[in-house]
Amino acid sequence: MASKYKDFGGLNLPKISSEILDKWIAEEAFEKSVSLRQGAKPFVFYEGPPSANGMPGIHHVISRTIKDLVCRYKTMQGFQVKRKGGWDTHGLPVELGVEKELGITKEDIGKKITVEEYNEKCREAVLRFKDKWDDVTRKMGYWVDLKDPYITFKNEYIESLWWLLKKMYDRGLLYQSKSIQPYSPAAGTGLSSHELNQPGTYKDVKDTSATVMFKAVNNETTKFLFDAVDGNEVFFMAWTTTPWTLPSNLGLTVGPSIEYALVSTFNPYTQLPVNVVIAKNLIGKYLKAEGENGDFAAYNKDVKLIPWRIVTTFSGKDIDGAQYEQLLPYEANSLEAIREITPGANPFVVMTDSFVTTEDGTGIVHTAPAFGADDFKVGQKNNIGILTMVDKQGKFVDGLGEFSNRYVKNYKDEADYVDVNVDISVKLKLENRAFKVEKYEHSYPHCWRTDKPILYYPLDAWFIKTTALKDRMVELNKTIRWKPESTGTGRFGNWLENMVDWNLSRSRFWGTPLPVWKTEDGEEELCIGSIQELTDNLHEDSPIKDIKDLHKPYVDDVILKSASGKPMKRVPDLIDVWFDSGAMPYAQWHFPFENKEVFAENYPADFICEGVDQTRGWFYTLHAIGSLIKEDIEAELGADLLARAKEIGREIDGRAYTTVVSNGLVLDKNGNKMSKRLGNVVDPFETIDTYGADATRWYLITNASPWDNLKFDINGIKEVQRKFFGTLYNTYQFFALYANVDGFTFKEAYIPVSERPEIDRWILSTLNTLVKNVTEAMDDYEPTQAGRLIEDFVGEQLSNWYVRLCRRRFWKGEYEKDKVCAYQTLYECLETVVRLIAPISPFFSDAVFNNLNEVTGKFAAASVHHVDFPVANGSYIDADLEQRMQLAQDASSLVLSLRKKVNIKVRQPLQKILVPVLNPAMQSQIQKIEDLIKAEVNIKEVEYLFDTEGFIKKKVKPNFIALGKKLGAKMKAVSNAIAAFTTEDIIALERDGRINLDIDGEILTLDANEVDITAEDIPGWSVASKGSLTVALDITITETLKQEGDAREFVNRVQNIRKDSGLELTDRIDVLWTGGGNIANSLNIFKSYICTEILADDLLYTDELKDGTEIEVNEAKLNVLIKKKEQ
């Protein structure tokens, strides 16, 4: 055990962190923090697996700080908190990274590079930055098990996923269907709705939009239109922001009850007279109101104002079934081609559907069934067929004339890309088929990885029928504690309400294979739920009999045998990577193949935390899988394990987690999102290395609630470092300095708090109030509040008041009871504070804790993270005491401000202050802290004024809270009456306890406790007041006071000389002085006082002094020489 408290020798948080980190690693502090709680109730935390194929950013630090502080807090509260780390390893981010690195595209896989080699590359790439991640994890002080993480590409992990999928399959919750899916040509894969819902996918882009004219066919339905325009051409106008879908157009959709108009006008591009059909209230979007019924005859290309008139109006259902001529006929989209795909299809008709609105465009929707979910639906209903004139790489197919093989968007980043949408529009303009072409800004979804616009595309896909369990998911969500609550009820709740089935399949290479095998004719199908099942169903011709790796391409070589003996091949799809992470509660333990007991103890999670962007990501997939799989989990665990789980507080009800914290984004200091593009990304390593993990974490947590977006400003960290850690550091250093001098090691018996001085009892009361409040805040997952409370305590109460007022107790006098009280009290404060801050600030707290504990040995623990969180001792809390200390602080502040006003420095003693007391309780409160005030502001006495003669001028204000309820509407009048009170009125009110008021002829009785009476002024005195406290200062400086002031000034100068000369605190000195003029007398009178203060054995006047130091005391010049006495 050390005998001295260690001197930090300067506040270097990064250095402290790295020393503590070394110590943790050497002592396996993390592992111990878990093993020490063996047998305790578990607090279950799930780590959302990051993908280690990119560098960690500062935004990863905030959620990990929250995760860490909660886990540390719960550990200190006595729970056992295992934290298994994890890595998300599959999916698009990895694949695209590899593609980029190898300079290949999806099409090259299997050609230029084998799938085997490609997947091997992915496997290598996926943990490329694992070291960096582990490094940031360690450096930021995030305790998570890095040695035994779950990794989603492991066979065991995949096997668990297969088990889950099989269970869903058996329940009919996994099915195949063709549907219009968001598809990323650049990535070559379909996207799920939650991938589409990643932040940043919807972007405002300017696209070429075209309002095009479909030429109507004159028949029974449209006859009334043609008749109205004397048999001239009639066009249906439709608007599109995706002209590339026009070759795939097969229909037009109108709203059945929308009012349409047939308008005669001119085509602005060709100046030809045209008759167009458009929703009546959208005419204004295309034609100026002033042009209505304009002069048709005078129109030519130089006339700006196009004349138009409404020929007739009708409703959408009137043109239901109307036919039109194909807009862009080519070989590939001919009627024959259409009917080859969809026999009996009847395209190019006008249909009705309720999804049509008149908010945009023309009220007539160009319908290409392949490229929109609504289009597909309405197209199927009306059997118009389906045309997919764009291939999976995002380019037009052959047989589309000049547009064949052109990319519909710039998917290849071609420098000389010419927008085919513009070319289509130009062509239509020339053909008198375009009415308006313009750039249109709208928000359009983009692939979350490639940043390229997605398109909607008909795909075969496998779905999980989440909608079947919607009610359960909604109900369960109501029992999950969300921080902040609104994310759960609002963002997540709404999402659940509007859920669609989970599009699970992905046509990529590196991922968990969908474990479904089919016969070639598609008649027989088998879903595999384990490796055992796979081997049990092997076909004798299967080239692979003993599978080593469940990934492609090996898994695709496995041929299974159907019930009827036919060979079965696996469907080519992989599954959504979000299923990987959403299944981690089960797969991390290789459940149910292994670890059933461990799983039972660790399901569901008590707490998870990720960024708000995970709401529709991980939070959703965890919740969905949990809800879907509940019965299977119960069945698998069996009654015994379920009962055991319940004993330790685990309840399996379908929830995968019971509390979820979703933190906001980290923005740059100007409030912009951090992005590589803007170059405003903050490097966590740099930040942590420069300012230390403690200051960084403290800043991230206390600056704003975690769910508010954080404007990250490095100056904020500097401030935290200086104000909070600097103050705490100083307080510790102060303690260590004197405790080392006096040899305080807490070996004396604990002095009962009741026997300690008032100020000790006060700080301990405040400390325990703090503990109580911090515990409440932490229990409520409000670390920001907890941190701010601690900051206030350390900065204001402990350092700035307790230590400042108590300094003399530490350096003066003998080592006796009062001093021991002071040491014990300050020690307890420090030790408690470091335990309170340990969850947020794990390094510095541990350093201070160790420094303290190594001397006192009060805890048999090597780390603050192995001890218990402080528990508030209610018997220490004394509200009266805290209140009167507040009075003392206020009174001192008032006196200091008065001194400032009259320019009398604090070192100059003054005789007294006057405090008017309004009631005996107030006097008694102040009397108890009188000595503190006197010492703090350097005055001799406090005089209480009981005003019965009207000496004190008083002010009265209504107590609005009390009176408001009673008076209601009369409040204003009464308030005015009170404001007009004379001093006599107030005296009468105080004396009688009530007064009658005449309010508009009505007599009201006003009770004394319905008003607040304060002393406002003491005539002839300089006063200051705050709240009900008023203080007057006697500024008369008598000769004695002046002499004492001189003596104090002198002491101060000598102390400075002592310090400058490098004397130890305890060194004794002799002092020679000369000069002094009119203060010489003061020094003689206060000689013994001075000697005590400066530890001088003698203070001698001499006529002449060489080598002295010249000083000035209250304008008198002296020369002083101090001599250190040898011991």
Next chain:
RNA sequence: AGAUCCGUAGCUCAGCCUGGUUAGAGCACUACACUGAUAAUGUAGGGGUCGCCAGUUCAAAUCUGGCCGGGUCUACCA
């Protein structure tokens, strides 16, 4: 378009749930002090139409409605 959060001093934030006296802190700035904790500290000062407009109320930063601005998310939006 809908949901949600945010809008209070130059900056970062309290206060709002539960309406009530003169709306508070810290940072920054200015001035003056203080200095056996000194990479500290105190006092004072400037700086606010509490985003805007209505409503409820005796009383609104606080409650209600609407609007504006910003962020995030959702959306079949052609």
